[in-house]
Amino acid sequence: MMNTQLTLRLLIERAEKYFPKKEVVTRKASGIFRYMYADFGKRARRLASALQTLGVQRGDRVATFAWNQHRHLEAYFAIPCIGSVLHTINIRLSSEHIAYIINHAEDKVLMIDEDLIPLIEKVKDQIPTVKAFVIMTDNPELPETALHPVYSYEQLLEAGDPGFQFRSDIDENEAAGMCYTSATTGNPKGVVYSHRGIYLHTMCMGLADTIAYSENDTVMPVVPMFHANAWGIPFAAVMFGSKLVLPGAGPTPQILLELIQSEKITAAAGVPTIWTGVLQVLEKQPYDVSSLRAVLCGGSAAPRGLIKAYEEKFGIPFIHAYGMTETAPVASVSRLRSNHQHLPVDRLLDIRSLQGMLVPGLEMRVVGQNGDVNWNGQEMGEVWLRGPWVADEYYNDERSKETFIDGWYHSGDVATIDEEGYLKLVDRTKDLVKSGGEWISSVDLENALMAHPKVFEATVIAVPHPKWDERPVAFVALKPDFKDQVEKQELLDYLAGQFAKWWVPDDIVFLDEIPKTSVGKFLKRSLREQYKDHLIRM
Known part of the structure; x- marks a missing residue:
């Protein structure tokens, strides 16, 4: 058979050729912006030629620091299609971690949304590899900034070539993108995605028993484009010709519901905290959500009550999925099977609340102390994964050997698997806090607290939270000389200077x-049991 290379060029050229009139919609502060895939293709080509004018070469990393908006989508394709590497940076990381990953990736160009410039200005003197800052703004004039040299995204595109030809000599195993983990312990770890991996993951997203994205869909990724490729949704929408709705900066539950109603969204994706907030508004205010055929939820386990409310109150199918940065990210999806259709409602909810079945294309083992666990829904083991869109190492990081062993990715997640192959996460191998779909390292917080001159010992545990699933709570023993002399706000302010706000x-x-x-x-198990209702009582 033909040795055709699976690259992102094929995705964007398909959209240009077969779906030129399908819309890409972006919510901006000034209102709704629309254009068609034909326009998207021309602008992506202009950007590709402009980046080469800036000196970007094959293999160079070009970073984005941006919300879900159309310029970010253009970068998703323009950068990899010239043989460079798209590096999406999580805007919610601490300044220390932002600087670290820019330096570690050796980003050459940094593309920034205008409202996020202050976050980069904080680290401007710490990122010597960056040779150009491109500001993505609607304003004709560039804002005052300490960054240098700066370029206007739109002015670069004006000088770019709308007929620029994407590279046809890219090998499918070359790097197309990279994303860093949220730093569960130590510094963030980089995961590199190949063209082939993204392409095959995208095809998997269109399968009927996974997410079933198609040309008939109007898709809205609420999950950020700076996090794990927005779960691959931008690539899938372009490949399948779906109308794509990008909710812009800081969308509220009300804004999301307005977009669902006005744009007739058929499939939307986000973490449980997003859907909890949307549900709270939806239960108080009427919105037309009848267009929705699916709400995709991942990042952390969705509460059973949340799934029940969407399914029973509003008739919206709730699809639970599981994955991580290292799996590009979708690894399993919880969909009902034909033999489930006549089960009682409560049993159906039980199935929907599981992490689901492994998607086609991947292999999985759940390994306990005595080898692979029995498929009985009882025995627990660590989830191991491998496949064409699963990472095989961390980028230039010695910690790879702790996670990638004998061809398997050791996820660190502990799970059971039932007789039908449905996965259920039950614990973690490390003491992590998962808040709103993002990991928080208890060890990093503990080390920081114990560096405070008045603190003798400190430990941090995950405590259940009604909105965020889990939140960190710290336990501190002060040095004898400072007993009863320290207010908690002093320590919270101390941490706030070192970590992202949502880590505190x-x-x-x-x-x-x-x-x-x-x-x-530290006996964390005892603290978890004693303080399991602590945040509910506060």
């Missing part, structure tokens, strides 16, 4: 002594 614990509890195991480790 919701509360600090002062203890005379932190409970320990027989070998001197």
Whole structure:
């Protein structure tokens, strides 16, 4: 058979050729902006030629620091289609981590949404590899900024070539994109995605038993484009010719519902906290959500009650999915099977609340202390994965050997698997907090707290939260000289200077002594049980 290379060029050229009149819609502060895939293609080609004018070469990393908007979509294709690497940066990381990943990736050009410029200005003197800053703005004039040299995105496109030809000599195994994890411990880890991996993952997203994206859909990714390729949705929408709605900067639940109603969204995707907020508004205000054929939820386990409300109150199918940065990201999807159709409603909800079946194309093992666990829904083991869109190492990182072993990705997630092959996550191998779909490292917070001159010991646990699934709570034992002399706000302010806002614990509890195991480790299990209702009572 023909040795055809699976590259992103094929995706965008398909959209230009077969779906030129389909819309891309972006919500802006000034209102709704629309254009068609034909326009998108020309602008992506202009951007590709402009980047080469700036000196971007094959293999160079070009970073984006942006919301879900049409210029970001253009970058998703223009950068990889000249043989460069799209590096999407999580705007919610701390300044320290932002600087680290820009330097670690050796980004050459940084494309920034105008309202996010101050976050990059904080680290401008720490990122020497960046040779150009491109400001994405609707304003004709560039804003005042300490960044240098700066270029206007739109002015670059004006000088670009709308007929620019994307590279046809890219090997499918070359890097197309990269994203960094949210730093569960230590610095973030980089994951590189090949053209082939993204292409095959995109095809998987169109399968009937996964997400079933198609030309008939109007798709809205609420999940950020700076996080794990927005779960691959921008690539899928372009390949299948779906109308694509991008909600812009900081969308509220009301804004999302207005877009669902006005644009007739058929499929939307986000973490549980997003759908919890949308549900709260929807239960109080009437919106027409009848167009929705699916709400895709991932990032963390969705509460059973949330799934039930969408399914029973509003008739919206709720699709639970599981994956991570290292799997590009979709690994399993919980869809009902033909033999489930006549089961009681409560049993159907049980199935929908699982992480689901492994998607076609991947292989999985759930490995316990004695090898692969039995498929009985009871035995627990770590989830191991491999496949064409699963990473095989972290980018230039010695920690790869701890995670990628003998051809398998060791996820660190503990799960059971039932007799039908449905996965259920039950625990974590490390003491992580998962808040709103993002990991928070308890170890990093503990180390920071114990560096405070008045703190003797500190530990951090995950405590259930009604909105964010989990939130960190810190437990601190002060040095004897400072006992009863430190207010919790002092320590919270201390952490706020080192971590992203959403990392800072919701509360600090002062203890005379932190409970320990027989070998001197902090007894987190005891604290979790004692304080499981702490945030609900606050």
